[in-house]
Amino acid sequence: MNTQNEAGKLPQSSNDWRSTLVAGAEVYWTDPNDGICSGHRTIAEIVSDSGKIESDETVVRLNDNGSVTEAFAGELSALQPGERKLSEVGLVVNQGADCTIMENGETLSVSSAIAGQLVDRGLIYDQGDDPAAKMYHIVDGHSFAEVEKAIGEFAAGKLPKARNYRPLHAWTVGGSAEGYVVDLGAINVKNWLAGQGLDDSEVERVVSSMHVSVGSKEIAVLKSINVDDDMRGGGIGNDLLNQILGDAGSAAVLLVADRAESQEDGFDLKAWYERNDFAQFADVSTGPMMIRPASLAAGLSSAMQGKVQEKQYLIFSQSEAEATTIREGFWSNEHGWCDFTEATYFTEAERAALSLPESAGRDAKWVSAEEMAPFFKEQNQHAAGAIASARLSAGTQFFQELLDSVETLDGIVEQHGSRTLCDLMYLQNAIMKGCFIDHYEGESSVRDVVKALPSAERWLASVQVQEAEHTPSAPSLDM
Structure with missing residues (x-):
């Protein structure tokens, strides 16, 4: 319920019809919470000494398929002649609504809250010609019947709130x-x-x-x-x-x-x-x-x-890396200074436009993945204090097999691209942490390189192939 004045009470009603209402009467309730649950209800009880609605502040208990809601009488309205109901769910759609859904000559009015839910579920979209008009159309492949059903489910509390x-x-x-x-x-x-x-x-x-x-x-x-x-x-x-x-x-x-x-x-x-x-x-x-x-x-x-702008640059600080045993010398827009697995990648345009963050030794700099190959090798040596010996051994073995399979790490970049080298370093971290990386086919040749290693089956267990809905900047580590 919602009050409307400083005294905490609604003004006296000027609508005589409310005084005639009794238990069992059908009314329309306007939910003061942005109209989210507005709709038809049946009066279950009028809470007053006389059993009648005496003013807009009289409390009324409303029944909706066994669910009881308390409301003020001032939030109730009568069904007007010509008032349109949705065919199946019994909701009044042209009262207290400020958004219009239009399609093939048909129109449907809903509240902003319900329109937002319908948009989020891909049923309608904003026409965009005049934002103030709040006009929407039904998305191709959907119908008014689906919209009406969704509104009914939402009003009944059966749909979760939009993401x-x-x-x-x-x-x-x-x-x-x-x-x-x-x-x-x-x-x-x-x-x-x-x-x-x-x-x-x-x-x-x-x-x-x-x-x-x-x-x-x-x-x-x-x-x-x-x-x-x-x-x-x-x-x-x-x-x-x-x-x-x-x-x-x-x-x-x-x-x-x-x-x-x-x-x-x-x-x-x-x-x-x-x-x-x-x-x-x-x-x-x-x-x-x-x-x-x-x-x-x-x-x-x-x-x-x-x-497609390749995200090939990272921000690195040697002083930040030396301050922690797990070498947190890379910059993340979300986490700040972190290890390589959480670092943010940047494009050439972003490198030119963005300023470097502060670091302990004021030595933050832009680096490419191939430039960091010596550091990745050094990072492997620093992992002993932070990672269990078995996983460390596996990570070391993977890295050694990788080195034995190529003349230099730069050779991987030349043959497969910098993204593949980055993914291989992510994979090493995943092996040492006992988790896996998400790999999106076509993003890099990491699986092709790993398949050629002596212990390929063991390492591939730490690679989970995903079907990409979008192009990620780097694989994620999943625990």
Whole structure:
């Protein structure tokens, strides 16, 4: 239940029909929690001395298929003539709803919360022409019947909440802004990109590139910033954007700088976003598609053009490595200084754009995987104090077999590429830790190299082949 004034009570009801309600009457309940569970209910009990609804603050117990909810009378409404119900689940969809689903001449109105759930499940997508209109279409291959069923299941509490779907809202006098944050792997991201006009191959390449380059598991989409015409030029847009960015946290932010939006004379919307660390990576029909932080734009732009930027650079500090027995001398955007297995890889463009982090000896530097071959060999010698002797022995044996199979480690790079050498070093770490690496076919020749070693069957047990939905930057270590 939700109260509506400082005294903790709702105002007196002016609707005479509520005073006529009795147990067994069918009503429509508007859930004050963003309308998430709104729907038809049957009155089970009216909690008052008279047994009647005396005001909007009267508590009413509502029955929904055996589940009882307590609500205020002021949250109840009558079924109006012409009110449309979903065919099977019995939900009123045109009351208190602010989003419209439209397809082939049919329309369906739902709350923002339910629309977010439907988007996350890949049933509908944002039309994108006018974000303020909150218009959605059904994704190809799905139907109104599926949408209606999902709404019913959600209202009945049978569907789990969307994967980290978090709406973003900002408001101030004279303006508002909205967007959302989702897991990077959620369908929302692909639907939004497709809704802006990217074709299927472009969507897949951009999403794959974001999985590699975005230093967070979340992504935010800024759908709109609206400032009243008579309030422009007073910094309201800056306030709204800062609210949205603050709520988005560490998530990268996507948007389109809409050319169709009217602007004050001399105001450049794209340049304004650029001053706030956004950069363009694509041009769509409605305007420049941009991302924040700006350092990510180069990689996404290359992905749009079908170019794959190889992530071959790491950040290394000898002083940080010497400070720990497990040689934590590599930089991770997520963990800070760490061992080789958790290090972040960077492209040539990122190397040129990013600054080096602080290190104990102020000796952080950019390195390539092949440059680090001597360190990897040295790291093998330092592992004895941190890893059990049996696993250390296995890791040492693997490394020795690898050295015996080639003249130099540089030879592996020349024949198979730097990614294969990196994967071999990951595999050695996995063997010493008693775990395995995820290997995506086509990413490197690590399995081909290992198959040629005397103890190939033993080492391949630490390689788990995966079917890639996207292109990862490096295999993950799984305990």
